[in-house]
Amino acid sequence: MSGGSIAGRLRRDIVGALLLSSLVTFALLYLIGRGQYMHDFEQALQDDARAISNITQSFPDDDVYVNIQPDALPGFQANGDRFFQLWDAKSLQPLDHSPSLEALGFRFERPNPVSAVPRRFETRLPDGREVSLVAVEFLATWGLEEDVLQRTGQTINDHEVQLLVGRMRQELDTSLWRLAAVCAAGALFLPLLAAAVLALRVPHAMRPLSELGREIEQRNPDDVRPFAASEVREVQPFVLRLNELMARIAGVRHRERQFLAHAAHELRTPLAELHATADVALLRPDDPSGHVEALEDMRAVTRRAARLVDALFRLARHGREGPKVLHPTRLEALIAQAVNQAAPASLQRELEWRLEGAEDACVMADPVLLRALLDNLVGNAIAHARAGTMVLVRWRGGDPASVELCNLCESEPAQHGTGEHLSHGLTVAQLYALALSAELQTSREGERFTARIRFASACLDKL
The missing domain is CATH 1.10.287 (Helix Hairpins)
Incomplete structure (x- = not known):
């Protein structure tokens, strides 16, 4: 596993998540803004077409032109970035064009077909600049009022005209680039700001762990006092x-x-x-x-x-070998082996053994240590038993499992003690019991010896 601090990994993960989320968020914002800019640009083209169509007028003697004033619609004037061009719908002859086209010395080719429904398309100027155009066909308005015509005796014929209106595409592209720059800056600025805030706040949030680490470091090997409870849920x-x-x-x-x-x-x-x-x-x-x-x-x-x-x-050696794997061990078999091994000493003292317990009773234990403990207790029972008497061994499984051994059991039982005044070898039996994580109680009163083992690990399954 690679090294590194939790705080560093936490900062990197949070900043990475914020960077990803901000990129997605600002990408969506860019798409929304781009759609709005495109819509506004299209709407501006439509507005230009309506504005020019409103001032496209027909006069007597079939005179048709765009009646644009020098101070009106400045974008269509010389050096402007907006254009219009007008044709007669029947003869297809050019009728008028914007001063901005006159200054460029350039004319757009008449698109075909043109109808009353506006048609949108793209083209380029000779210098390579892109232009967005809208073409539409409509009826030019009369340049004179009807009462003026009646008073002067003049007439105006209706004229179908075709109008081409355009704007420089650079206007839209510049807005889109500006929007993209703002979104990119926001997508990078927010994670950087979060990184700066995290650099200040993460160490503060990690302080309980740091304090716990310092407390562990300051403890000596013999100090096993419990640590104080922490109010921080993660700690x-x-x-x-x-x-x-x-x-x-x-x-x-x-x-x-x-x-x-x-x-x-x-x-x-x-x-x-x-x-x-x-x-x-x-x-x-x-x-x-x-x-x-x-x-x-x-x-x-x-x-x-x-x-x-x-x-x-x-x-x-048992302790140095590390944790032992406990095995289900049948009590009856081990007790019988320990009693049979001590048969010569029992015969010498004419002792009778009575074994009472279920055949399938078992306990989770190390069989070698348990056998050594049973051998020790059987030897002590023989050493203390009066010649010609009986020694009783009872056991049971379940939770907790136990083994009880006593001689002269027909007399009143003695109070269980700790083995402080028992014969030689019972201290070793206590050590065996400690190694087995079992509780051993022994007592001796005169010729009566009693021992009881209570096991911590029960074997609930029958063998």
Whole structure:
């Protein structure tokens, strides 16, 4: 994934979206404006045709011309950009033309056909300039009033004439170019203005994220306090996930401290026994038999310490290997295996085992660690059981799944404790339970030993 800041990408995306939208908007505005300009230009041509037709007059002796005044319609005067040309509709002889054409020394060819319906077309002047023209045929008006004609005894014949009126196309093109320039400038100016505003406002809007980042940066590795809730809606999911992470880290740290405390307690006990045995042997330096007995006791203690160290290494390797994939594990099979493995020790003490639970009860767990925990608890039950008695193991699936193990179950049950005064090895059992994310409760009262495991991950599907 390429680098870059969220603020930078946000600015680029917003400016790009504004640029696209402004281009579309101003393109539509240009099309609308162009249509209006075209309509206005066409309307101006029609107005020119009507204005010239209104002053196209017929006089006695068949004299027909455009009665234009020097100060009227200046665009048709010399050096103007508007033109007209007049023909007799019957003889097709030229009758009149505008001073602007006279100044150019140019005449338009008579279009054909020409009718009372205005006809629109384009042409060019000799110098290449484009001209838009309208041709129309109409009846010239009389130049004298009827009473004047009666008084003077003159007559005026009706004349059909053909009129050609034109305007320079450059007038329309210039307006269209100006409109296009204004629209293009607007399409570019708005995104630039938005970019300038975003450059000021986006950092302000991103400030809650920046503050959260600085708070994370300033924290030390041991600070797992939850982050304060944010009032910004977009930041709230980040704070929620960070607090969930802090809770998980706090849980891991707590389990690590428990692990270290249990390991230290379990290792301190055999070391203290070794130290005490050595002190007793030193009190009797001339007693060889006492020394042999002390050495045997020390060897037994070191063996137990070695088994403890092996268990700790096993747990440490389990933690380094990363998250374990939990498997549906049938409780009956593992419990039976643990009891069968301890059969020689059970026979030696004439113990009877009673197993109670559903055959299909299962739990989501690491089978290796769960078997190690069961082996530990079965061994403790055998060690504490009175010879010739019964040991009961009950289990159930569902949520939560559990396993309970006790000996001398016919007597009154003891209150479950934390295992603070239990025999050697139960601290390791607590470590196994921590690794399984399970809750282990153990207690001992005299010869009665009770243990109960409650699992956090239930297996709802039957195997």
